Amino acid sequence: MPTQAALAHVPGPPATPLIGHTLQIVRDAYGTQQEYMARYGSVYKVNMLGVWRVNLCGVDALEKVLLDKDKIFSSQGGWDALERIYPGGLLLQDFDHHRANRRIMQAAFRASAIRDYRIRMADTMHELLESWPDDKPFCFYHAIKDLTLRLGGAVFMGLPLDGPLAKKVNRAIEDEIKASVTAVRFPFPFTPMWRGVRGRKFLIETFRTLIPERRAQGGDDFFSQMCVAKDENGDGWNEDQILEQFNLLIMAAHDTTATALSVMIAALGEHPEWQERLAQEVADLGDGPLDEEALGKMTQTNLVFREALRLVPPVPFIPRKAIKDFHWKGYDIPAGTSVSLNPGVTMLSPEHFTNPTEFDPERFAPERVEDQSHRFAWSPFGGGAHKCLGMHFSTMQIKLFVATLLRARRIELTGPPPEWRRMPIPKPKGGLPVLLRRI
Template identity: 65%
Template sequence: MPTAAALAHIPGPPALPLLGHTLGIVRNSYALQEQAIATYGPVYKVNMLGVWRVNLCGVEALETVLLDRDGIFSSEAGWSALERIFPGGLMLQDVAEHRQNRRIMQSAFRAEAMRDYLRRMETVLADLLADWPTERAFRFYDAIKDLTLRVGCAVFMGLPPDDPLAARLNRAFIDEVRATVGLVRAPLPFTAMRRGVRGRAFLRDTFRRLIAERRAAPGEDFFSQMYVATDAEGQGWSEDEILDQFNFLMMAAHDTTATALTTMAWALGAHPEWQEALAGEAEALNRPLDEAALATMARTEQVFKEALRLVPPVPFIPRTVTRDFHWQGFDIPAGTAITLNPGTTMMSPELYPDPARFDPGRFSSSRAEDKRHRFAWTPFGGGAHKCIGMHFSTLQVKLLVACLLPRCRIELAGSPAPVWQRLPIPRPRDGLPVVLRPR
């Protein structure tokens, strides 16, 4: 990995000894980046967790790196901060290994399986939402994170949604995610990394028991599908590979969806005219809520896309350069860690006029602001590593809207403009207090 001296020709803000820019990035990564771009331009360096990273900003950088036509940007090395907690996850793989494992996982998302997942989700969501409080405030983020995990336990693992194991799984996933940005990178006592390593061990033990159960009696849940999934050549996964892939998938699926739904809840509470439009759209749906019915929820999809633009669950995408690379006047040596910035790119006024304003109409066919560049809207990444669960996530969000809004109206009980903590996965610092009012 290049030293600070090797990157001396690349500008960047002054760094603290030892800590570099880590504290500023964790506290308010968007503010630091916006100031850096205004001062140094779209190429600048920062020091995060002791590693010098070169930031490449804008849609051209996203297109060049994510498409990676020359094969010089490593996702595996880029996400090295996750390696201790999520080794073997699909996002932490490159080229042939990534291609093969993506093909295997894709078979678990085939059309017949998706129809079964939707049937399971509709039943589970209706039961879980019925338990949510009405006429009193609660923290929406905490509630939706618990709900999405319980849905995941039912759909992905075949567990009852009221299984007490869900709370322990949630705690383990939280510990894993927090460990990825812990300042201490070794699993020393009382550190976030130690809790993350323990969480990973607990999850692997839990999933390993599930494998034994599914081997004896395969089910229709996602975990069973992963157990039997193969690519076109009949190649499947070993037990350890299933554990690693499933651990990463469960974390990514429920954490990122929780962020998106929390952003939507805030936006709908702050803009009741859109909430009423979505409630009407949901009321008009034909039942059962299959893919064909959910596909008609055009306004819900616009709100979902706008929420992801304003608060993308993955606002930064890391890569590592494997060969010397020249970009916009700068020589970037092999081994350099680089960061792409879809979060702030999607707040660019050149792409989205008045970008801080909530305006789902940007995604209407008549305006199509997201089509101004193929990478103008990239909350799911792009290229070979584009999120494999994007379609599933969209269906899950639409299904929740269809189950909740005809029954309840969302009212904000806290700040109309929540402060977002962007890392490791975005969440409102106050948990987004809301009140549900029965219709």
């Protein structure tokens, strides 16, 4: 790993001993980066938790690193903080190894499988939303985190909604997630990492007992599909590979969806005219099933979803590690350097978006398409070989939630519009208190 001396030619702010710029970045990740970009340009260095990182800012950097035509940038090295909890997941694999496993994973996301997930999800989501209170304020972020976890047990694993195993699995997943973002990376007793390691052990042992049955009998849940998934050559996974891939998948699907829905609900509460547009769009679907055809008609909802992901993307920064020397924007960067990309800040750039901090879903409408100013102007799902496989599944899940909710209720914020804590995983400060009213 390059020292500060090896990166002396790269500009950057003075660093506090030991902690570097960690506190400033955690306190205001976007504001700090925008300040440093204005001061030092689109290439600069910072120190996070004792590690020097080079920030490569803007759409051109996103294109170079994510497309990675010269195989310079390692995702495994970038996400090494997740190694203890999710060592074998797609996110922590590179190049040919990653490509081979991604092809197998794609089988679990094929169109026919997505339809099965939608059918299972629609009934489960309706049941979960009916348990939410009417005319009584509650914390939306906590409620949606709980809903997505419980939904995951049903849709991802095929478990009974409130069965004892589902509750234990959900608790272990939550412990893993907390461990993945904690600053203390060693499992000292009773720390989040310690609980996360224990949660991982429980999940791996639990998943392993289910594999023989799922391989023999199949099923329309994600886990069953992954147990039998094969690529175009007929290659599939062994037990250990299934366990590692699935363990990462359920974490990624849970937290990203919770963030996206929180942003959407906050925006609909703050902009009632858009809430009514979406409610009318849902009403126009009628009372029939929320099938593929119905969800395809939810074009206004899709605009709001895309705008929510632009304003508060669930993954606002993307880490990589350079495994070769490279040259960028006048700077020679040595192999071993940790680099960071900034899709979150890029999507707030006036270079690509009109009045970029304002909520304006119509910027994605056919007559404007501001997101098409550059292939990476809008990039909440990443890009290149590691672009999110669950993009279409996520869109389906969001539309199902919005349609199920707005068929029966309207959203009111019971406080001011939320401020967002951007790191490590975006969430609303104060939890986003809301009130739901029956119509």
